[in-house]
Amino acid sequence: MALGFIVMSFAQNLWQMAVGFGVLIGIAQSSAGAISFGLLISKWFSGVRRGSAMGILQAATPASPMILAPVVFLAMAAFGWRFAALGLGLFLLVVAFPLAYLKIHDPETRASAASASEIGMWQDALMVAQYPPMRNLFIARFACGLSFLLIPYLATAAVESGLTLAQGALAVSVYGASSAVGAIAGGLAADRWGRVPTLMFTYFLRGIGALALGLFVMDVLWFYLAVALATGPIFATVAVNNVQSFELAGVKRAGLILGLGLVLHQVAAALGPYATGLLYDRTGSYRIAFLGLGVVLLLAIIPASRTKAQAPKPQPSPVAPSVGVR
DSSP states (O other): OHHHHHHHHHOOSHHHHIIIIIIIIHHHHHHTTHHHHHHHHHHHSOHHHHHHHHHHHHHHHHHHHHHHHHHHHHHHHHHOHHHHHHHHHHHIIIIIHHHHHHHOOOOOOHHHHTTGGGTTOHHHHHHHHTSHHHHHHHHHHHHHHHGGGHHHHHHHHHHHTTOOHHHHHHHHHHHHHHHHHHHHHHHHHHHHHOHHHHHHHHHHHHHHHHHHHHHOOOOHHHHHHHHHHHHTTHHHHHHHHHHHHHHHHOTTTHHHHHHHHHHHHHHHHHHHHHHHHHHHHHHSOSHHHHHHHHHHHHHTHHHHTTOSOOOOOOOOOOOOOOOOOO
8 A cells, every 4th residue: 555655655557546545455454454454353353242343343444534535635735736645655655554564463272373274265165155244245345345335425415405515525524434333333223233233223324314315405404414314324234244244254264264355345345336326427416326225225224134154053963763562
Protein backbone atom coordinates (compact mmCIF):
# COMPACT_ATOMS: atom_id res chain seq x y z
CA MET A 1 0.00 0.00 0.00
CA ALA A 2 2.88 2.37 0.75
CA LEU A 3 4.32 1.66 -2.68
CA GLY A 4 0.91 2.37 -4.24
CA PHE A 5 0.69 5.84 -2.70
CA ILE A 6 4.28 6.63 -3.66
CA VAL A 7 3.56 5.58 -7.27
CA MET A 8 0.49 7.84 -7.21
CA SER A 9 2.54 10.80 -6.07
CA PHE A 10 4.85 10.51 -9.10
CA ALA A 11 2.16 9.51 -11.64
CA GLN A 12 2.27 11.43 -14.92
CA ASN A 13 -0.72 9.85 -16.67
CA LEU A 14 -3.88 7.87 -16.00
CA TRP A 15 -2.44 4.35 -16.33
CA GLN A 16 0.23 5.07 -13.72
CA MET A 17 -2.47 6.37 -11.38
CA ALA A 18 -4.47 3.20 -12.05
CA VAL A 19 -1.45 1.03 -11.22
CA GLY A 20 -0.77 2.87 -7.97
CA PHE A 21 -4.30 3.31 -6.67
CA GLY A 22 -6.25 0.58 -8.44
CA VAL A 23 -3.76 -2.28 -8.54
CA LEU A 24 -1.24 -1.87 -5.71
CA ILE A 25 -3.49 -0.25 -3.10
CA GLY A 26 -6.43 -2.42 -4.17
CA ILE A 27 -4.45 -5.64 -3.78
CA ALA A 28 -3.06 -4.50 -0.43
CA GLN A 29 -6.47 -3.60 0.97
CA SER A 30 -7.98 -6.91 -0.12
CA SER A 31 -5.17 -9.26 0.88
CA ALA A 32 -4.06 -7.55 4.08
CA GLY A 33 -7.35 -6.03 5.14
CA ALA A 34 -10.46 -7.85 6.29
CA ILE A 35 -9.06 -11.32 5.55
CA SER A 36 -5.80 -11.15 7.52
CA PHE A 37 -7.10 -9.06 10.39
CA GLY A 38 -10.31 -11.06 10.65
CA LEU A 39 -8.35 -14.32 10.74
CA LEU A 40 -5.89 -13.08 13.36
CA ILE A 41 -8.56 -11.59 15.62
CA SER A 42 -10.62 -14.80 15.37
CA LYS A 43 -7.59 -16.84 16.43
CA TRP A 44 -6.60 -14.54 19.27
CA PHE A 45 -10.02 -14.29 20.94
CA SER A 46 -12.30 -17.05 22.14
CA GLY A 47 -15.91 -17.44 21.02
CA VAL A 48 -17.41 -15.48 23.91
CA ARG A 49 -15.32 -12.41 23.04
CA ARG A 50 -14.64 -12.93 19.35
CA GLY A 51 -17.60 -10.86 18.09
CA SER A 52 -16.73 -7.89 20.32
CA ALA A 53 -13.09 -7.94 19.25
CA MET A 54 -14.04 -8.19 15.58
CA GLY A 55 -16.51 -5.30 15.95
CA ILE A 56 -13.86 -3.05 17.49
CA LEU A 57 -11.46 -3.94 14.68
CA GLN A 58 -14.05 -3.27 11.95
CA ALA A 59 -14.91 0.09 13.54
CA ALA A 60 -11.44 1.31 12.60
CA THR A 61 -12.25 1.15 8.88
CA PRO A 62 -15.05 3.77 8.80
CA ALA A 63 -13.57 5.75 11.71
CA SER A 64 -10.15 6.33 10.16
CA PRO A 65 -11.37 8.72 7.41
CA MET A 66 -12.85 10.93 10.12
CA ILE A 67 -9.30 11.51 11.36
CA LEU A 68 -7.20 11.17 8.22
CA ALA A 69 -9.48 12.96 5.75
CA PRO A 70 -9.09 16.43 7.34
CA VAL A 71 -5.31 15.93 7.59
CA VAL A 72 -5.05 14.86 3.96
CA PHE A 73 -7.30 17.73 2.87
CA LEU A 74 -5.12 20.31 4.65
CA ALA A 75 -1.99 18.77 3.10
CA MET A 76 -3.58 18.91 -0.35
CA ALA A 77 -4.73 22.50 0.13
CA ALA A 78 -1.30 23.61 1.28
CA PHE A 79 1.07 21.54 -0.86
CA GLY A 80 -1.00 19.69 -3.49
CA TRP A 81 -2.32 16.15 -3.88
CA ARG A 82 1.05 14.68 -4.84
CA PHE A 83 2.55 15.73 -1.51
CA ALA A 84 -0.47 14.26 0.33
CA ALA A 85 -0.13 10.92 -1.49
CA LEU A 86 3.61 10.82 -0.82
CA GLY A 87 3.00 11.65 2.84
CA LEU A 88 0.52 8.79 3.20
CA GLY A 89 2.98 6.40 1.57
CA LEU A 90 5.81 7.43 3.89
CA PHE A 91 3.50 7.24 6.92
CA LEU A 92 2.58 3.66 6.05
CA LEU A 93 6.22 2.79 5.42
CA VAL A 94 7.64 4.38 8.58
CA VAL A 95 4.79 3.74 11.07
CA ALA A 96 2.40 1.02 9.90
CA PHE A 97 4.95 -1.38 8.40
CA PRO A 98 7.22 -1.58 11.50
CA LEU A 99 4.16 -2.08 13.73
CA ALA A 100 2.88 -4.89 11.53
CA TYR A 101 6.30 -6.53 11.23
CA LEU A 102 7.37 -6.27 14.86
CA LYS A 103 4.15 -6.42 16.88
CA ILE A 104 1.57 -8.47 15.00
CA HIS A 105 1.97 -12.23 15.00
CA ASP A 106 -0.05 -15.37 14.55
CA PRO A 107 -0.96 -17.24 17.75
CA GLU A 108 -0.58 -20.60 16.02
CA THR A 109 1.07 -23.21 18.22
CA ARG A 110 3.64 -25.71 17.05
CA ALA A 111 1.03 -28.44 17.21
CA SER A 112 -1.33 -26.63 14.87
CA ALA A 113 1.56 -25.58 12.63
CA ALA A 114 2.33 -29.24 12.03
CA SER A 115 -0.85 -29.50 9.97
CA ALA A 116 -0.07 -26.38 7.95
CA SER A 117 0.06 -28.40 4.77
CA GLU A 118 -3.70 -28.83 5.02
CA ILE A 119 -4.41 -25.11 5.31
CA GLY A 120 -5.80 -23.53 2.16
CA MET A 121 -6.51 -26.79 0.34
CA TRP A 122 -9.00 -26.00 -2.38
CA GLN A 123 -10.78 -29.33 -2.06
CA ASP A 124 -11.38 -28.80 1.64
CA ALA A 125 -12.51 -25.23 1.05
CA LEU A 126 -14.97 -26.30 -1.66
CA MET A 127 -16.41 -28.92 0.67
CA VAL A 128 -16.88 -26.28 3.36
CA ALA A 129 -18.44 -23.89 0.84
CA GLN A 130 -21.09 -26.51 0.05
CA TYR A 131 -22.09 -26.69 3.72
CA PRO A 132 -25.62 -25.16 3.79
CA PRO A 133 -24.96 -22.54 6.53
CA MET A 134 -21.79 -21.42 4.71
CA ARG A 135 -23.58 -21.28 1.37
CA ASN A 136 -26.29 -19.11 2.93
CA LEU A 137 -23.61 -16.91 4.44
CA PHE A 138 -22.07 -16.40 0.99
CA ILE A 139 -25.48 -15.42 -0.43
CA ALA A 140 -26.04 -12.91 2.37
CA ARG A 141 -22.52 -11.56 1.90
CA PHE A 142 -23.17 -10.93 -1.79
CA ALA A 143 -26.23 -8.85 -0.81
CA CYS A 144 -24.03 -6.97 1.66
CA GLY A 145 -21.60 -6.09 -1.11
CA LEU A 146 -24.37 -4.63 -3.28
CA SER A 147 -25.15 -2.11 -0.55
CA PHE A 148 -21.83 -0.37 -1.16
CA LEU A 149 -23.58 1.40 -4.04
CA LEU A 150 -24.90 3.80 -1.40
CA ILE A 151 -21.52 5.21 -0.44
CA PRO A 152 -20.35 6.91 -3.69
CA TYR A 153 -23.82 8.35 -4.36
CA LEU A 154 -24.75 9.69 -0.93
CA ALA A 155 -23.87 13.31 -1.67
CA THR A 156 -25.64 13.45 -5.03
CA ALA A 157 -28.65 11.54 -3.64
CA ALA A 158 -28.94 14.23 -0.98
CA VAL A 159 -29.09 16.90 -3.68
CA GLU A 160 -31.81 14.86 -5.41
CA SER A 161 -33.73 14.99 -2.12
CA GLY A 162 -33.52 18.80 -2.12
CA LEU A 163 -30.54 19.20 0.21
CA THR A 164 -27.40 21.20 -0.49
CA LEU A 165 -24.18 19.62 -1.70
CA ALA A 166 -22.53 20.49 1.63
CA GLN A 167 -25.29 18.66 3.50
CA GLY A 168 -24.77 15.74 1.16
CA ALA A 169 -21.07 15.72 1.92
CA LEU A 170 -21.89 15.68 5.63
CA ALA A 171 -23.98 12.56 4.96
CA VAL A 172 -20.70 10.76 4.17
CA SER A 173 -19.48 11.71 7.66
CA VAL A 174 -22.75 10.37 9.08
CA TYR A 175 -21.99 7.11 7.30
CA GLY A 176 -18.50 6.96 8.81
CA ALA A 177 -19.57 7.76 12.37
CA SER A 178 -22.64 5.50 12.39
CA SER A 179 -20.65 2.64 10.82
CA ALA A 180 -17.98 2.87 13.51
CA VAL A 181 -20.59 2.81 16.28
CA GLY A 182 -22.55 0.08 14.49
CA ALA A 183 -19.52 -2.19 14.15
CA ILE A 184 -18.81 -2.09 17.88
CA ALA A 185 -22.48 -2.51 18.78
CA GLY A 186 -22.86 -5.40 16.34
CA GLY A 187 -19.85 -7.22 17.76
CA LEU A 188 -21.12 -6.85 21.32
CA ALA A 189 -24.60 -7.98 20.29
CA ALA A 190 -23.21 -11.03 18.49
CA ASP A 191 -21.49 -12.16 21.70
CA ARG A 192 -24.50 -11.42 23.89
CA TRP A 193 -27.49 -12.47 21.77
CA GLY A 194 -25.93 -14.71 19.15
CA ARG A 195 -24.46 -14.41 15.65
CA VAL A 196 -27.57 -15.25 13.62
CA PRO A 197 -30.08 -12.85 15.30
CA THR A 198 -27.53 -10.03 15.11
CA LEU A 199 -26.80 -10.69 11.44
CA MET A 200 -30.51 -10.74 10.61
CA PHE A 201 -31.11 -7.48 12.47
CA THR A 202 -28.32 -5.70 10.60
CA TYR A 203 -29.88 -6.64 7.26
CA PHE A 204 -33.30 -5.51 8.51
CA LEU A 205 -32.01 -2.05 9.52
CA ARG A 206 -30.08 -1.62 6.28
CA GLY A 207 -33.08 -2.65 4.18
CA ILE A 208 -35.42 -0.21 5.95
CA GLY A 209 -32.88 2.61 5.54
CA ALA A 210 -32.39 1.93 1.82
CA LEU A 211 -36.16 1.84 1.25
CA ALA A 212 -36.54 5.14 3.08
CA LEU A 213 -33.88 6.73 0.85
CA GLY A 214 -35.70 5.45 -2.22
CA LEU A 215 -39.29 6.22 -1.22
CA PHE A 216 -39.26 9.59 0.50
CA VAL A 217 -38.10 13.14 -0.08
CA MET A 218 -36.87 14.14 3.39
CA ASP A 219 -35.50 17.12 5.24
CA VAL A 220 -31.91 17.00 6.39
CA LEU A 221 -32.43 15.31 9.77
CA TRP A 222 -34.65 12.54 8.40
CA PHE A 223 -32.22 12.06 5.51
CA TYR A 224 -29.33 11.61 7.95
CA LEU A 225 -31.39 9.13 9.98
CA ALA A 226 -32.11 7.10 6.83
CA VAL A 227 -28.40 7.20 5.96
CA ALA A 228 -27.49 5.99 9.46
CA LEU A 229 -29.98 3.10 9.18
CA ALA A 230 -28.86 2.12 5.68
CA THR A 231 -25.10 2.39 6.23
CA GLY A 232 -24.54 2.29 9.99
CA PRO A 233 -24.81 -1.51 10.35
CA ILE A 234 -22.60 -2.24 7.30
CA PHE A 235 -19.46 -3.06 9.27
CA ALA A 236 -21.51 -4.80 11.96
CA THR A 237 -22.64 -7.17 9.20
CA VAL A 238 -19.03 -7.59 8.05
CA ALA A 239 -17.82 -8.28 11.60
CA VAL A 240 -20.48 -10.90 12.31
CA ASN A 241 -20.00 -12.45 8.87
CA ASN A 242 -16.25 -12.80 9.41
CA VAL A 243 -16.77 -14.41 12.82
CA GLN A 244 -19.31 -16.87 11.41
CA SER A 245 -17.03 -17.73 8.49
CA PHE A 246 -14.20 -18.54 10.90
CA GLU A 247 -16.39 -20.61 13.20
CA LEU A 248 -18.07 -22.53 10.38
CA ALA A 249 -14.87 -23.21 8.42
CA GLY A 250 -12.51 -24.00 11.27
CA VAL A 251 -9.03 -22.62 11.70
CA LYS A 252 -7.43 -24.76 8.96
CA ARG A 253 -9.68 -23.48 6.17
CA ALA A 254 -10.74 -20.08 7.52
CA GLY A 255 -8.22 -18.04 5.52
CA LEU A 256 -9.30 -19.37 2.15
CA ILE A 257 -13.00 -19.26 3.08
CA LEU A 258 -12.69 -15.63 4.19
CA GLY A 259 -10.97 -14.91 0.89
CA LEU A 260 -13.73 -16.54 -1.15
CA GLY A 261 -16.34 -14.59 0.81
CA LEU A 262 -14.49 -11.34 0.19
CA VAL A 263 -14.33 -12.06 -3.55
CA LEU A 264 -18.12 -12.44 -3.65
CA HIS A 265 -18.55 -9.30 -1.57
CA GLN A 266 -16.22 -7.23 -3.72
CA VAL A 267 -17.74 -8.42 -7.00
CA ALA A 268 -21.11 -7.24 -5.71
CA ALA A 269 -19.52 -4.01 -4.43
CA ALA A 270 -18.25 -3.35 -7.96
CA LEU A 271 -21.49 -4.28 -9.72
CA GLY A 272 -23.73 -2.20 -7.45
CA PRO A 273 -22.28 1.26 -8.11
CA TYR A 274 -21.85 0.53 -11.83
CA ALA A 275 -25.47 -0.62 -12.23
CA THR A 276 -26.65 2.37 -10.20
CA GLY A 277 -24.79 4.73 -12.53
CA LEU A 278 -26.39 3.11 -15.57
CA LEU A 279 -29.85 3.42 -13.99
CA TYR A 280 -29.22 7.06 -13.18
CA ASP A 281 -28.17 7.79 -16.77
CA ARG A 282 -31.42 6.23 -18.02
CA THR A 283 -33.87 7.54 -15.41
CA GLY A 284 -32.20 10.62 -13.89
CA SER A 285 -32.79 9.28 -10.38
CA TYR A 286 -31.14 7.06 -7.78
CA ARG A 287 -34.44 6.02 -6.26
CA ILE A 288 -34.92 2.85 -8.32
CA ALA A 289 -31.49 1.55 -7.30
CA PHE A 290 -32.13 2.40 -3.63
CA LEU A 291 -35.53 0.68 -3.69
CA GLY A 292 -34.08 -2.40 -5.34
CA LEU A 293 -31.30 -2.49 -2.77
CA GLY A 294 -33.79 -2.23 0.08
CA VAL A 295 -35.71 -5.23 -1.24
CA VAL A 296 -32.51 -7.26 -1.70
CA LEU A 297 -31.32 -6.49 1.84
CA LEU A 298 -34.65 -7.47 3.37
CA LEU A 299 -34.66 -10.70 1.35
CA ALA A 300 -31.12 -11.37 2.61
CA ILE A 301 -32.64 -11.91 6.06
CA ILE A 302 -33.78 -15.33 4.81
CA PRO A 303 -30.33 -16.81 4.07
CA ALA A 304 -28.91 -14.96 7.09
CA SER A 305 -31.42 -16.77 9.31
CA ARG A 306 -30.04 -20.11 8.09
CA THR A 307 -26.38 -19.62 8.89
CA LYS A 308 -26.31 -21.40 12.23
CA ALA A 309 -24.06 -24.43 12.39
CA GLN A 310 -26.13 -27.56 12.07
CA ALA A 311 -25.85 -30.23 14.72
CA PRO A 312 -24.81 -33.59 13.32
CA LYS A 313 -27.70 -35.95 12.82
CA PRO A 314 -27.72 -38.79 15.35
CA GLN A 315 -26.77 -42.09 13.80
CA PRO A 316 -29.11 -45.01 14.54
CA SER A 317 -27.53 -47.44 16.93
CA PRO A 318 -27.10 -50.97 15.64
CA VAL A 319 -29.86 -53.28 16.73
CA ALA A 320 -28.62 -56.37 18.47
CA PRO A 321 -30.07 -59.61 17.14
CA SER A 322 -32.82 -60.91 19.35
CA VAL A 323 -32.11 -64.06 21.26
CA GLY A 324 -34.99 -66.35 22.05
CA VAL A 325 -35.44 -67.41 25.64
CA ARG A 326 -37.00 -70.74 26.39
